[in-house]
Amino acid sequence: MSEEIQAASDVTFKRVMLKISGEALMGDQGFGLHPPTVERIAREVQSVQELGVEICMVIGGGNIFRGLQGSAQGMERTTADYMGMLATVMNALAMQSSLESLGIHTRVISAITMNEVAEPYIRRRAVRHLEKKRVCIFAAGTGNPYFTTDTAAALRANEMACEAIFMGKNGVDGVYDKDPKKYPDAKRYDVVSYDDVLQKRLGVMDASAIALTRDNNLPIIVFSLDEPGGFKGILAGKGTHTRVQG
Template sequence: MADSPKYKRVMLKVSGEALMGSREYGLDPETVQQIAGDVRDVSRMGVEVCLVVGGGNIFRGLAGAAAGMERSTADYMGMLATVINALALQNALEKLDVDTRVLSAIPMATVAEPYIRRRAVRHMEKGRVVIFGAGTGNPFFTTDTAAALRASEMNCDILLKGTKVDGVYDADPVSVPDAKRYDCLTYMQVLTQDLGVMDHSAISLARENSIPIAVFSIYQQGAFADVLRGNGRYTIVQHDCA
């Protein structure tokens, strides 16, 4: 079938900033609901879905460190912010009758299950959406790296990064109207040209485990499902573009 998904198990990375919508900080309920709707639609296609969500809409560790806060403390605060976002997404998904579990790398049994790899895999095998909170559970690692790590641990077929734009460009498409969008890039191109798709640790981890990365616009309704069918506008990062 032409419209059938090309991937069985996928990881979606959503930045905290994406959840802000047009706000300056915090959560935009309409944006959260739209993202939840897209995840529901993909789950109903028979795809096993897990997510890593950032916390930059609430607190960003690097910004805190730059302002004089001790880096580890700032990063832990950022990890706690990701759990807030994970719970918000879980709530939105369950309102759409999607069975969802939040697994936290920092134990907090009252609000989330502890992260156990085999448990997470079993949830996805049962058709549940799994949201990973608290990053890797360690300071000095970004949620991009957490997404690549969890995608590797879950044996995901692809890692998708939902952003504000529909792919990777050679310049900021907002300020440079004729910026070129790449259809395909290799991992090495992203690393050597420092294109900022994800941080270098995340790209290297995806490369080592041969997990392609697709960058698309999370704000375009239905784009998540389109990418998994091989349609729509996005940039794919993989070993070879030939």
């Protein structure tokens, strides 16, 4: 058996959703995109894609604009949320550019129609892209205000028949009982239930997204994006992470 075939047989999932925040793309900057950081994450995706894993992505827009914060500062909520959706399209295009520079065929698929820069969301077409080993980046959330990119990731993951959602976090290698950045005695969960995440408000995803994953028995793997090779390692059953499941 060749090394490539052996590696593909060792991974635990064949199709996954990778959800990352917009803030993950800004590196040490306080705002915007940091191209070397985008490239580093793209290489993480490349390492997994080379195993034969089919990859979907959803990227937040908080590094450019966050609708909820805009609303809190007096902006009308629906308008603010649409602005946040447009920010996710910018991040998706940046990630697409970086992935394609590595030779990975990528499609940006937007829930808001903008034919000049992205494909419209058509489920069967998106599934076909995945079957052809193209990375699909779902942008503009669900296309509706009042829904976060967490909910968009859970929705698209279910529609694409993903086997798990991988939540890449900055500076945190799993789910803790309290903020490990503030409390040195915080304890990490190896496994935690959907209901505990909701009841204890553990902050993995918003409540709508957790409910959607729970109702469809879709596991969530929470890991650190800061660990080189972490995404690939966890797919092979190694590395520090927390699994959210029923």
